[in-house]
Amino acid sequence: xxxxxxAGRGTRPSSDLMPEPVLPTILLVEDTFSDAALIRRSFExxxxxxxxxxxxxxxxxxxxxxGLGQYGDRNQYPLPALILLDLDxxxxxxxxxxxxxxxxxxxxxxxxxxxxxDSATSAVNAAYDLGANSYLIKPGNPEEIMRVVxxxxxxxxxxxxxPKLVMRATPDAS
Amino acid sequence: MVDGPxxxxxxxxxxxxxxxxxxxxxxxxxxxxxLAHGDEAVDYLAGDxxxxxxxxxxxxxxxxxxxxxxxxxxxxxxxxxxAQDSELRRIPIIMLTSSGxxxxxxxxxxxxxxxxxxxxxxxxxxxxxxxAFRTYWLELNEGPNLCG
Numbered sequence: 209x210x211x212x213x214x215a216g217r218g219t220r221p222s223s224d225l226m227p228e229p230v231l232p233t234i235l236l237v238e239d240t241f242s243d244a245a246l247i248r249r250s251f252e253x254x255x256x257x258x259x260x261x262x263x264x265x266x267x268x269x270x271x272x273x274x275g276l277g278q279y280g281d282r283n284q285y286p287l288p289a290l291i292l293l294d295l296d297x298x299x300x301x302x303x304x305x306x307x308x309x310x311x312x313x314x315x316x317x318x319x320x321x322x323x324x325x326d327s328a329t330s331a332v333n334a335a336y337d338l339g340a341n342s343y344l345i346k347p348g349n350p351e352e353i354m355r356v357v358x359x360x361x362x363x364x365x366x367x368x369x370x371p372k373l374v375m376r377a378t379p380d381a382s
Numbered sequence: 383m384v385d386g387p388x389x390x391x392x393x394x395x396x397x398x399x400x401x402x403x404x405x406x407x408x409x410x411x412x413x414x415x416x417l418a419h420g421d422e423a424v425d426y427l428a429g430d431x432x433x434x435x436x437x438x439x440x441x442x443x444x445x446x447x448x449x450x451x452x453x454x455x456x457x458x459x460x461x462x463x464x465a466q467d468s469e470l471r472r473i474p475i476i477m478l479t480s481s482g483x484x485x486x487x488x489x490x491x492x493x494x495x496x497x498x499x500x501x502x503x504x505x506x507x508x509x510x511x512x513x514a515f516r517t518y519w520l521e522l523n524e525g526p527n528l529c530g
Binding site: 316317319327329332333336337339341342343344345356359362363364367368369370371372 | 469471472474477482484487488491492494496497498499500511514517518522523524525526527
């Protein structure tokens with residue numbers, strides 16, 4: 209089986225200059241348990257080994273991104289390299305999270321990809337206006353979801369040049 | 383799924399040829415408009431001067447934007463687009479540049495870029511990048527629906 213992501217994980221000897229970086233984290237903000245489970249399973253089946261943190265609403269995502277409470281430990285709860293965001297969420301919607309995020313120094317740079325069933329033009333436009341980086345429609349069947357998560361991983365965690373984030377644990381971050 | 387056009391803002395002729403060649407290899411065909419200056423990109427998007435006729439000069443679905451451009455830089459074009467009152471402000475903008483400097487990457491995200499790609503140094507990697515770009519931005523991504 210071809211598995212180039214796996215080959216790079218933990219098997220390479222550490223560089224002399226810095227410790228082997230762990231794979232970037234994906235923050236999945238999704239209120240529907242079955243959807244979240246399906247997306248996580250699809251990532252696994254697509255051999256995406258990046259850690260996926262699942263939170264159930266915008267409020268929890270805000271807590272994670274701000275490092276509130278237990279999330280203050282950035283070694284255990286690192287800032288994500290990518291946010292996958294549903295829009296219709298309880299307590300704090302995806303739109304409200306985007307609105308909050310764009311006001312936060314540092315965090316506002318993290319790419320946010322909308323992953324939703326809502327294909328209404330008004331939702332798409334509002335998401336872009338609030339700074340969403342991309343807008344994807346959640347496919348209805350598992351095969352399509354697997355294809356989409358694979359493309360997400362290859363594009364956003366492979367090809368795309370990520371912003372540098374200031375982690376509390378990194379003293380030389382600029 | 384949209385079929386373009388893609389607006390490429392790239393002043394370097396040899397880079398443009400390489401990118402054009404990579405696009406020519408992917409199917410289905412993606413129509414591309416190429417402009418060499420930041421000022422031209424702004425005029426084109428605004429529909430000013432020679433670009434008034436929208437049937438000849440359609441609004442692009444996606445922008446591929448270099449940073450180092452004569453007259454108006456890619457950052458200035460990006461800033462201008464995001465500051466528009468019209469729906470133009472929502473156009474997906476992807477930086478395609480040889481600069482992988484972290485300061486440039488961060489600045490682009492701060493100014494509201496959708497994604498940032500670094501030009502690969504060899505043509506097979508460029509073909510891979512162009513093909514992934516097409517799959518993601520023209521096939522998968524739901525755009526703001528103002529192009530064509």
